[in-house]
Amino acid sequence: MAGVNVKSEIKPLKKVLLHRPGRELLNLTPNTLEELLFDDIPFLKVAQEEHDAFAQILRDNGVEVVYLEKLMAEVLDQNPELREKFLKQFIEEAGIRTERYQKIIYDYLNDNYPDNYDLVLKTMEGINLTELHTDKSNSLVDLVSDSSKMVVAPMPNLYFTRDPFAMIGNGVSINRMYSVTRNRETIYGEYIFTYHPEFKDVPEYYSRYNTFHIEGGDILNINDKVLAIGISQRTEPDAIDAIAKNIFEDSTSPIETILAFNIPNSRAFMHLDTVFTQIDVDKFTVHPGILGPLTVFEITPDGQGGIHVKEINDTLEDILEKYVGHPVELIPCGGGDRIAAEREQWNDGSNTLCIAPGTIVVYERNDVTNAVLKEKGLKVLEMPSAELSRGRGGPRCMSMPIWRED
Numbered sequence: 001m002a003g004v005n006v007k008s009e010i011k012p013l014k015k016v017l018l019h020r021p022g023r024e025l026l027n028l029t030p031n032t033l034e035e036l037l038f039d040d041i042p043f044l045k046v047a048q049e050e051h052d053a054f055a056q057i058l059r060d061n062g063v064e065v066v067y068l069e070k071l072m073a074e075v076l077d078q079n080p081e082l083r084e085k086f087l088k089q090f091i092e093e094a095g096i097r098t099e100r101y102q103k104i105i106y107d108y109l110n111d112n113y114p115d116n117y118d119l120v121l122k123t124m125e126g127i128n129l130t131e132l133h134t135d136k137s138n139s140l141v142d143l144v145s146d147s148s149k150m151v152v153a154p155m156p157n158l159y160f161t162r163d164p165f166a167m168i169g170n171g172v173s174i175n176r177m178y179s180v181t182r183n184r185e186t187i188y189g190e191y192i193f194t195y196h197p198e199f200k201d202v203p204e205y206y207s208r209y210n211t212f213h214i215e216g217g218d219i220l221n222i223n224d225k226v227l228a229i230g231i232s233q234r235t236e237p238d239a240i241d242a243i244a245k246n247i248f249e250d251s252t253s254p255i256e257t258i259l260a261f262n263i264p265n266s267r268a269f270m271h272l273d274t275v276f277t278q279i280d281v282d283k284f285t286v287h288p289g290i291l292g293p294l295t296v297f298e299i300t301p302d303g304q305g306g307i308h309v310k311e312i313n314d315t316l317e318d319i320l321e322k323y324v325g326h327p328v329e330l331i332p333c334g335g336g337d338r339i340a341a342e343r344e345q346w347n348d349g350s351n352t353l354c355i356a357p358g359t360i361v362v363y364e365r366n367d368v369t370n371a372v373l374k375e376k377g378l379k380v381l382e383m384p385s386a387e388l389s390r391g392r393g394g395p396r397c398m399s400m401p402i403w404r405e406d
C-alpha cells in the first residue's frame with residue numbers, strides 16, 4: 001500500500017498515522033499552556049497508556065498503525081545527508097537566529113542523539129537551557145524568555161496527527177498552521193512526503209510555505225466527489241481558494257465539489273471536525289451549537305482553470321443530505337441535555353474516529369453521548385481518556401487516515 005487513499009470518512013480504515021505522546025508533554029508549564037494550546041498538563045505515563053490502548057483498538061480492528069516518529073526516522077536513516085539539512089532547518093524554524101547558538105544546539109543534538117529515532121523524539125520534546133551546559137554569563141540567556149527556560153520550545157500538539165498534514169483522496173495537503181507552536185510540526189510532513197519511498201510520489205495540494213493557514217481538522221472527505229473544508233479559527237478562505245484550484249487542476253482527482261463551511265471563529269468550534277463527524281452512511285455526530293442556519297460556499301471548477309463559488313444558506317442537515325445524496329441523521333453531543341452537551345463537547349464528544357460504517361472509536365468519558373450512539377445501533381469502541389483529553393482533541397484529531405478501502 002504505497003501512497004495514500006482517503007476518499008471517505010467512514011469506509012473501512014486500513015492504515016492510520018499516529019504519534020505516541022512523548023516527553024514534549026513534560027515541557028508544558030502553567031504559564032506556557034495558552035501559547036501551547038493546552039488547557040491542563042497531562043500525566044505523561046497515563047497519557048501514553050491511553051494512547052497505546054487507542055492504537056491497540058485500531059490494530060484489533062484490522063488497522064495498520066504507523067507512527068510519525070518512525071516514518072521520519074526512516075527518512076533520515078535512508079538518506080543520511082538529510083540529517084544535517086533537517087537539523088539546520090529545525091533549529092532555524094525554532095527561532096534560533098544567531099550563528100553561535102545555532103552551532104551550540106546543532107552540536108548538542110548531533111552529538112548526543114546519534115540514533116535518528118531518538119533525534120526525532122528529541123526535536124519534538126524541545127530543549128531546556130540547562131541541558132546545553134553553556135556558561136550562564138554569556139548571551140545565550142538572552143534567548144530565553146522570563147517565563148520559560150526552554151531554548152527550543154516543545155511540540156506537545158503532535159499527537160493530534162489530524163492537523164499538520166491531511167490526506168485528500170490520493171493527495172496530501174501539507175498545511176500552514178494557524179499557531180506558531182504548531183507550525184514546526186509540518187516539517188516532518190515535508191520530509192516524509194518528499195523523501196519517504198512510500199509517500200514521495202503523493203501529489204501535494206498545499207505547501208507549508210503558503211501564506212494562508214489551513215489545518216487538517218477542517219478537512220473532511222465526504223465522498224470521492226465531495227470534500228468539505230471549514231472556514232474557522234484555523235483555516236482561512238484564501239487557503240481554501242488555493243487548495244481548491246490545485247485539487248481541480250489534478251486530472252487524477254475525482255473531486256468535483258468543495259464545500260466551505262463557515263463556522264464560528266472561536267476555540268470552542270476550533271475545527272470542522274469539532275463541529276461534526278460522519279459515523280455511518282447516514283449518521284453524523286454534531287456539536288448542538290451548529291444546528292441553526294449555516295452558510296456554506298459551494299466551490300466548483302469554472303472550466304477555465306479557476307473556480308466558481310455559490311453561497312448556500314441552509315441547515316446542516318439539508319446541506320449534508322444534498323451532498324451525501326440521501327437523508328441523514330444528526331446526533332447531537334450530550335443527547336439533548338444542555339449540561340451534558342456542554343461538558344461532553346468540551347471533551348470532544350462529537351469528535352469520533354469512524355473505522356468502518358457504523359463502527360467508531362470514542363472517548364470513554366463521554367458516557368451520555370456514547371449511550372445515545374449505542375441506542376442508535378452504532379458499534380462504539382471506547383478508549384480511556386482522562387489525560388489525553390486535556391489537549392482538547394478527540395479520536396479523530398488524534399489520527400490521520402492514510403488508507404481507507406474504496
Ligand SMILES: NC(=O)NCCC[C@H](N)C(=O)O
Pocket residue numbers: 036037038157160162163182216217218270271273274391392393394396397
Ligand atoms: N482536529 C482537531 O480538532 N484537533 C485538536 C487539536 C488540539 C490542539 N490542542 C490545538 O489547539 O491545536
